[in-house]
Amino acid sequence: MFDSLTNKLNTVFSRLRGKGKLSEADVTAGLREIRLALLEADVNYKVVKELTGHIRERAVGEEVLQSLSPGQQVVKIVRDELISLMGGEHAGLSLDRRPSVIMLVGLQGSGKTTSAAKLALKLKKEGRRPVLVAVDVYRPAAVTQLKTLGESLDVPVRFDEGRTPVKIAAAAREWSEENLYDVVIIDTAGRLQIDKEMMSELQEIKAAVSPDEILLVADAMTGQEAVSIAVTFDERIDLTGVILTKLDGDARGGAALSIRRITGRPIKFVGVGEKLPDLEPFHPERMADRILGMGDVLSLIEQAEATLDQDKAERLAQRIKKNQFTLQDFLEQLEEMQKLGPLSGILDKLPGAAKLKGDTAVDESEIGRSLAIIRAMTLEERLQPSIIGGSRKKRIARGSGNKVRDVNRVLGRFKESKKALKLMTGRRGKGRSPLDILGV
Amino acid sequence: MAWIDRLKKGLTRTRSGFTDSLGRVFARGTKLSAIELEEIEEILIAGDIGARVSMELTAELAKRRGRASGEELMSTLEAGIAERLAGSERPLALRKNGEPTVILVAGVNGSGKTTTVAKIAARLREHDRKLPITLAAADTFRAAAIDQLEIWADRVGVDLIKHRIGADPSAVVFDALDHTHRVGGVLLIDTAGRLQTKHNLMEELKKIERTVAKKLGRSSDERLLVLDATTGQNGISQAARFNEAIDLTGIVLTKLDGTAKGGVIVAIWDELKLPLLYIGVGEGVEDLHEFSASQFTEALFVN
Numbered sequence: 217m218f219d220s221l222t223n224k225l226n227t228v229f230s231r232l233r234g235k236g237k238l239s240e241a242d243v244t245a246g247l248r249e250i251r252l253a254l255l256e257a258d259v260n261y262k263v264v265k266e267l268t269g270h271i272r273e274r275a276v277g278e279e280v281l282q283s284l285s286p287g288q289q290v291v292k293i294v295r296d297e298l299i300s301l302m303g304g305e306h307a308g309l310s311l312d313r314r315p316s317v318i319m320l321v322g323l324q325g326s327g328k329t330t331s332a333a334k335l336a337l338k339l340k341k342e343g344r345r346p347v348l349v350a351v352d353v354y355r356p357a358a359v360t361q362l363k364t365l366g367e368s369l370d371v372p373v374r375f376d377e378g379r380t381p382v383k384i385a386a387a388a389r390e391w392s393e394e395n396l397y398d399v400v401i402i403d404t405a406g407r408l409q410i411d412k413e414m415m416s417e418l419q420e421i422k423a424a425v426s427p428d429e430i431l432l433v434a435d436a437m438t439g440q441e442a443v444s445i446a447v448t449f450d451e452r453i454d455l456t457g458v459i460l461t462k463l464d465g466d467a468r469g470g471a472a473l474s475i476r477r478i479t480g481r482p483i484k485f486v487g488v489g490e491k492l493p494d495l496e497p498f499h500p501e502r503m504a505d506r507i508l509g510m511g512d513v514l515s516l517i518e519q520a521e522a523t524l525d526q527d528k529a530e531r532l533a534q535r536i537k538k539n540q541f542t543l544q545d546f547l548e549q550l551e552e553m554q555k556l557g558p559l560s561g562i563l564d565k566l567p568g569a570a571k572l573k574g575d576t577a578v579d580e581s582e583i584g585r586s587l588a589i590i591r592a593m594t595l596e597e598r599l600q601p602s603i604i605g606g607s608r609k610k611r612i613a614r615g616s617g618n619k620v621r622d623v624n625r626v627l628g629r630f631k632e633s634k635k636a637l638k639l640m641t642g643r644r645g646k647g648r649s650p651l652d653i654l655g656v
Numbered sequence: 657m658a659w660i661d662r663l664k665k666g667l668t669r670t671r672s673g674f675t676d677s678l679g680r681v682f683a684r685g686t687k688l689s690a691i692e693l694e695e696i697e698e699i700l701i702a703g704d705i706g707a708r709v710s711m712e713l714t715a716e717l718a719k720r721r722g723r724a725s726g727e728e729l730m731s732t733l734e735a736g737i738a739e740r741l742a743g744s745e746r747p748l749a750l751r752k753n754g755e756p757t758v759i760l761v762a763g764v765n766g767s768g769k770t771t772t773v774a775k776i777a778a779r780l781r782e783h784d785r786k787l788p789i790t791l792a793a794a795d796t797f798r799a800a801a802i803d804q805l806e807i808w809a810d811r812v813g814v815d816l817i818k819h820r821i822g823a824d825p826s827a828v829v830f831d832a833l834d835h836t837h838r839v840g841g842v843l844l845i846d847t848a849g850r851l852q853t854k855h856n857l858m859e860e861l862k863k864i865e866r867t868v869a870k871k872l873g874r875s876s877d878e879r880l881l882v883l884d885a886t887t888g889q890n891g892i893s894q895a896a897r898f899n900e901a902i903d904l905t906g907i908v909l910t911k912l913d914g915t916a917k918g919g920v921i922v923a924i925w926d927e928l929k930l931p932l933l934y935i936g937v938g939e940g941v942e943d944l945h946e947f948s949a950s951q952f953t954e955a956l957f958v959n
Binding site for chain 2: 326358
């Protein structure tokens, strides 16, 4: 009932894949499913109409009929259309002035304050000197929220009690210039796009600080309204881009397609978690792949490269090749994986994992338990698991707060992985992902 | 302003969107070709009613095409939506005989939980100046969430039980229940925003409810999901997953003062039979109203 777009399209395409060639009727049936799936993914109905129109044109054309596998061809067509709809390459921020000014705008609850802090962290990591500015004088404790986040990042937060948002913003820009801060991030109050007074306030702030970037912060779960929201903000203050938040849920991100298509403004970042480092650049092709169930492997690899210890990985690859993979390696692998964040986040990005996730909740505590069990072993036991007999098992179980059968399960899984690794290396000489080893 | 007027005002764009654009299609004649039926379907979808319900409603129209006037077709649609919402309204359940009432408020990030807790407290306070009301600041994760609730508690004039940021939310609830046992009345628990797909956070929410059940000897009286009216079809997943976790007793639909129609509630009621208690139509504490299915539908269609 609540299948994701990914699952739905997979169903359609598995049906198409079985056939040799696409008939007009096949295309119509497929398009109906695609239309429904896209609508249920909250893609704006106008965009859906345009998209399915393009797909039909291309799908019933020669291109498909001449290809050997029409089903796969349709997948490619849909993917191409999604990518071109979400617009070419990744668009970054243009922050050439000193100081540059970024203004964040959006509805209540879209995630502006959190996004402001995430941007500040990101810019800081890039060697910039950001300042956060609190101009939400309406929501109770909004200023305190930004101040707390700023403190945790060691980024100054500017605010003047009793002054208007326009004056606070202007003063903060001046202060930043004098104190050699080079990016000013203004966190504005949430507002409805139809609230004339509040929209005028944004125009005034804009006139006072002439921002380099005006980013709409939009919730990925937004429905058909996404377009009207984005269009109105764009008309009033000329957006330069969009930050799409809460993409770590199961929203299929139809809003991303719609906003990009209708306003022409690029989606520059996506929020993928509650923690401050959880802000990623938006990549149209990866988003399209994710929607189509091909997973977001590229960004996972990127994240892994940034987080994981390269030397360790290299050593591990060597050991796997020589079939010397031990429980100690297994432990290190699990620890490295934990650095990547919660498993559910990783699963989102793996092909086919959407299905897995829907069926069974991934139990993070299971990984924690495996870690505890292996940590309770001596180094000797980890390097040579064959010495672990009955009494050692009892000790390990007691030491890690588990039962002997839990210890057996970890040992069994390790053995299987080792066998699997041996097969893999025998065939291709390549290691498997830690996820395979875990049996996830 | 009566809430129906506020709602209508809020829904102006929707209403004219529905009536005007449907009227334009019907004006072309009521035989309704496949293309026109698809247009009608899209008009309904634009209200976030969902593809499936929209298709069903359109199919009902298709049966009557050519035999009914435009006006009749319009009321067929209105009746179709009203029928799908029938029985969806329910007032807040308050315990009598001095027994404490416990209300757990949950939802995804940014849906408006804290404001809703404050608004419910203000409504209860308005109805009964002597009723003891306690707020539990169980959102210990988001920066300044506790401060936000504290400001509201002061404004509305109710008690607040809080711990530090990062504390175990269940511990806050435990203390709040102790307090409520002493003073009686109503306890409103404001929880942290959580996406319904986050296993650990949903477990945390279950733990909060277990804490209530253990201490109270029964479940909480209301377990409400706060749903943002701009939410699209993901609202169904939110309702289903939160319902799985804590067996929801109802929904509060917030931010209905924009152009969003909140059409997803039709699908939610249709599929999950989770009643609607309140709608939020503005930022002020007075902007929370008891939901009425007929008025909601009327506001969507009335000229």
